[in-house]
């Protein structure tokens with residue numbers, strides 16, 4: 268059996284005001300804290316405006332905190348951007364980089380994602396590097412090659428299983444209610460682990476690889492039960508305490 272500890276990560280995206288954060292983070296913190304021996308890590312990635320607020324609500328609970336993006340530089344003249352060091356300063360242990368919404372909305376290339384991941388790791392954060400094919404790429408039979416290329420292009424030189432998490436999120440499954448079959452996910456994750464292992468020069472067996480895209484309580488076990496799936500990156504369903512918690516329970520199923 269694998270020694271990889273499951274990671275259940277909530278990406279709140281551009282959602283939430285202070286009152287929502289209190290309910291959501293506070294509700295999850297009290298449930299997580301009540302566990303005798305949690306069998307999974309739980310990560311909350313609120314929008315930047317709520318990172319400090321959430322930090323206050325999860326203090327002492329064992330939940331971990333992350334940003335949704337960071338700049339590749341430590342500081343400087345980059346209006347509106349946030350550095351990995353700033354996230355670290357607020358208590359973050361993780362940051363998502365290369366989410367497909369940023370790759371699309373902000374034209375982030377693999378090279379940009381790699382620089383951001385490198386900055387995250389230099390700041391002492393774990394980079395959650397997102398990869399995943401579009402619907403057209405899958406239809407053309409290119410899913411495996413696209414994902415491999417993204418891994419080769421987005422993982423920085425110093426990536427290890429300790430400072431990196433991969434998240435496979437097929438673009439067409441995000442927010443659509445559609446998902447790949449468990450067999451498709453298993454195939455991609457096995458390939459992703461193989462390629463990451465090559466890029467990292469070993470250590471890929473310990474690397475956590477998450478699945479993301481329309482994960483909900485009713486399908487979580489289908490994905491979290493797969494050998495090479497080490498957790499989930501959840502969008503919409505991470506905005507409801509009961510749903511997100513139910514997804515995490517699938518780690519024990």
Ligand SMILES: O=C(CO)COP(=O)(O)O
Pocket residue numbers: 278366436440441442443444479480481482500501502503504
């Ligand atoms: O993009 C995602 C998480 O990063 C997935 O979003 P949904 O769970 O809403 O499909």
